[in-house]
Structure formats: structure tokens, C-alpha cells
Amino acid sequence: MLTLLMITPENKEINRFRVKQYNNFTQLTMPYLAGFVPAEFKITLIDEYSQAVPFEKFDLVAITVNTPNAPHVYQMAHKFRKLGAWVVIGGPHVTLLPEEASVYADTIFVGEAEETWPEFLRHFLDGKQERLYRCDYPPDLIGLPIPRRDLIAGHRFTSGSVFASRGCPYNCSYCCLKNIYHQQFRTRPVNEVIEDIKNIPNKHFVFWDDNFFADAEYTKKLLCSMQSLNRKWAAQVNAHSCKDKELLSLAQNSGCIYLFLGLESFSASSLKDANKEFNQVEQYADIVKLLHSFGISVQAGIVFGFDSDTADIFSHTLKHCESIGVDGVTASILTPYPGTELYIKYKKEGRLLSVDWSHFNGKTRVSFQPNHFTPQQLLDGYHQFRGSFYSWKNIINRLSKSRVNIIYNLLINIGYRQSFNKFFSGQ
Ligand code: SF4
Structure with missing residues (x-):
């Protein structure tokens, strides 16, 4: 079975600012994208708001990037690539600045990922994954999978x-x-x-x-x-x-x-x-x-x-x-x-x-x-x-x-x- 690490990142400075607030609800993007992942992968889901990232060997590492976390994500991507993982990044910052983001990852996702993420996973299983997946139109929001809430650590009031x-x-x-x-x-x-x-x-x-x-x-x-x-x-x-x-x-x-x-x-x-x-x-x-x-x-x-x-x-x-x-x-x-x-x-x-x-x-x-x-x-x-x-x-x-x-x-x-x-x- 292939190992997949999915990360919701948060750098230390932002975390220090937010961590005591009680209305920080769990970010949905990665549990939601985990809902698309086929059974051939064993998923580890990490939310840096409350968990440490395990810098170990994974076959595939996926990270969502917003602008203030971009430098932090690029550093993590570098470490995981050195450990031998195929690193993919997507999210708002990658969509806004794909050329910058492409330097730091093996594959980038530009635009919304409902269609490109499952397509990439199929390609990855066949060993034929590409460097860029782009969705230039708004995908349908019909028939979406249920997010993998079972992978969210802890049972906080805000999960x-x-x-x-x-x-x-x-x-x-x-x-x-x-x-x-x-x-x-x-x-x-x-x-x-x-x-x-x-x-x-x-x-x-x-x-x-x-x-x-x-x-x-x-x-x-x-x-x-x-x-x-x-x-x-x-x-x-x-x-x-x-x-x-x-x-x-x-x-x-x-x-x-x-x-x-x-x-x-x-x-x-x-x-x-x-x-x-x-x-x-x-x-x-x-x-x-x-x-x-x-x-x-x-x-x-x-x-x-x-x-x-x-x-x-x-x-x-x-x-x-x-x-x-x-x-x-x-x-x-x-x-x-x-x-x-x-x-x-x-x-x-x-x-x-x-x-x-x-x-x-x-x-x-x-x-x-x-x-x-x-x-x-x-x-x-x-x-x-x-x-x-x-x-x-x-x-x-x-x-x-x-x-x-x-x-x-x-x-x-x-x-x-x-x-x-x-x-x-x-x-
Ligand atoms: S465009 Fe919409 S979501 Fe963005 S700040 Fe304005 S009202 Fe809020």
C-alpha cells in the first residue's frame, strides 16, 4: 500500500496568534480531498494547528497553501523531497502564483481540484503523474464525496x-x-x-x-x-x-x-x-x-x-x-x-x-x-x-x-x- 501524507499547514507565528481562540474550526480542504483518495493509499492527515508534522518517508505528500504559509510550505516540501517523497501542492497561493510554486514541488495544482486531484491519483498509481494539473473552469459541485472526518485527530468542539x-x-x-x-x-x-x-x-x-x-x-x-x-x-x-x-x-x-x-x-x-x-x-x-x-x-x-x-x-x-x-x-x-x-x-x-x-x-x-x-x-x-x-x-x-x-x-x-x-x- 502507498503512504500518503496530507497536511493543513500553519506556521509558528500564526499558530501562536490563533491557538487559544475557541472558534477556530478545523480546515475542511484536506479532509475533503482525502474523500477522493482510493483504497490503494494509506492516508495520514495532519493539521499543524494542533499536530506536529512527521518528517518521515512517505510515497506522496500533499499540502494546501495559502499565502502567509507559502514560505513555510516550501521549506516542508524541500525536506520531504529530500526524504524521497513525491510532493504535490495546491490551494489559493499556488493558483495565484503557479510559476513561483512550481519551483518547490514535484506537481502543482492550479485551480479547483475536484477533477484534477482524482486524475492525478490515477496517474500516480500508474507511475505516469505530470508536473502540472490545471482546472481553468469552475467544476461541478454535484456528487462530491463525504470528507474523511474520521482522519481528523482528537474530537475538539470545533472539528x-x-x-x-x-x-x-x-x-x-x-x-x-x-x-x-x-x-x-x-x-x-x-x-x-x-x-x-x-x-x-x-x-x-x-x-x-x-x-x-x-x-x-x-x-x-x-x-x-x-x-x-x-x-x-x-x-x-x-x-x-x-x-x-x-x-x-x-x-x-x-x-x-x-x-x-x-x-x-x-x-x-x-x-x-x-x-x-x-x-x-x-x-x-x-x-x-x-x-x-x-x-x-x-x-x-x-x-x-x-x-x-x-x-x-x-x-x-x-x-x-x-x-x-x-x-x-x-x-x-x-x-x-x-x-x-x-x-x-x-x-x-x-x-x-x-x-x-x-x-x-x-x-x-x-x-x-x-x-x-x-x-x-x-x-x-x-x-x-x-x-x-x-x-x-x-x-x-x-x-x-x-x-x-x-x-x-x-x-x-x-x-x-x-x-x-x-x-x-x-x-
Ligand atoms: S468578495 Fe465576498 S467573500 Fe470576498 S470579502 Fe467581499 S463579500 Fe467577503
């Missing part, structure tokens, strides 16, 4: 994830989805998603979709079919879809606990910078209130560093997050991923500060020259915002106001607080 759709119809300036998913939003058949959910061993799971409410009519059909499953779930959605009360009622009745809303900013001009004018700041408070009335908590996505952001953006955002009553915030530093509109603009303007992809992680580094402050001021302001938002005083204030899913909110807030403290204590 359940599933996807119902792929892509997003919007076009935000900093988002690389359109470069990797052909700008075509697609959904899976409802009955297949339901079977997939039934296979999740945990009561709690997350939809790994980029924008779960992008097609509200599809989502309503899916949520109707989920009513009897007795599960608890979370998803990432766009804020303006949350004005649809029928959608929210179905979400509540099918077990939705919290929604991640990409609010991004409380500044209309910064939203304009982001091509995200469909977010209306004056509607945020009503949307949060409406979600709370359906028993759904709100985790807001916030990004700092847009060209219109000035030095008061951090205090301004903190004040507004507290006043509209979000239950948690996932804050990030604006990051120009390769291929995005933002990357092209900053490159043209000579504002990219690093050629080290590990700096493009949105959490621990600033990778571009901001407009109204220095990179250090952006980093410091971002950390100060996180420290203040997750201070005990503010956590208690929030919980006493929201009164929705108090135990979950407390856990998530404590997790973010711990990860912040751990990162700065350097442990």
Missing part, C-alpha cells in the same frame, strides 16, 4: 465543518476569491449537504462557505431541510442579507448560534476604498439588534488600514462596536494578497513593504505602506484595539447588554482575550 456553496458574487478590492473561484458563485445540491452534515460527529459545526447568505433562496431551502437535524451552527455572511426575517427565522430554527458579519469598517469612505459600499454603516445597529432578536450572536469582521483610515480609526471603531452591541470582533490588518486589485494598486504605487509572504498574514505584520500613518502605528493601533475590545471591562459590558448565547459568547471572548495575552507574553 465539524461543511460547505454548501463556493465563491461570492461581490468584488471587494482586497479579496482574492474572484481570482481563485472564477467569479462564479455555485451551490451544492441540498440533499447532499444534508447527508454531509449528518456525517459530522459533533453537534456543533461551521459552514465553511465564503458567504453563506449570498443566494438567500438556496440558503432558505437548505435551512428548511436542516430543521430536524438538531444541530448548532455558525457561518460567515454579508450584513445586508441579515435584514431578511424569513431567512433569520429559518436560521434560528435550524440551530444557528452566531454569524460572522463582514462589516469591515464604520467609515463610509473606507468601505468605498474596499469596493464594499453595499455595507451601510447606518444600518449596522438595526441589523445587530434584529439578529439578537432571533437569538443569533454577532461576530463582526473588522479591517484596519484602508487608505481613508486616519489615526482615530481605532478609537472610532471601538466606540461603534460597543454601541451597536456586537458580541465579538475578529479584527485584521488590511493585506494585499497577490492578484487582488489592492495588490496591483500598491505594487504600482511602490507601497509593498515585503517580498516575504509570511508577512501577508493580516495579524502580526503590516505588509504595505499605509496612507495616513506609519506601518508601526497601524500595527500598534490594531493591537491596542484588540486589547481594549477584549478587556474584562468591555467583555462584561457586552455580555450584560447582548444576553444572547451568553455561555458561547463568554467562551469566544475569553478565547480571543487569551490569544491576545499569549501572543504578547511570547509563550
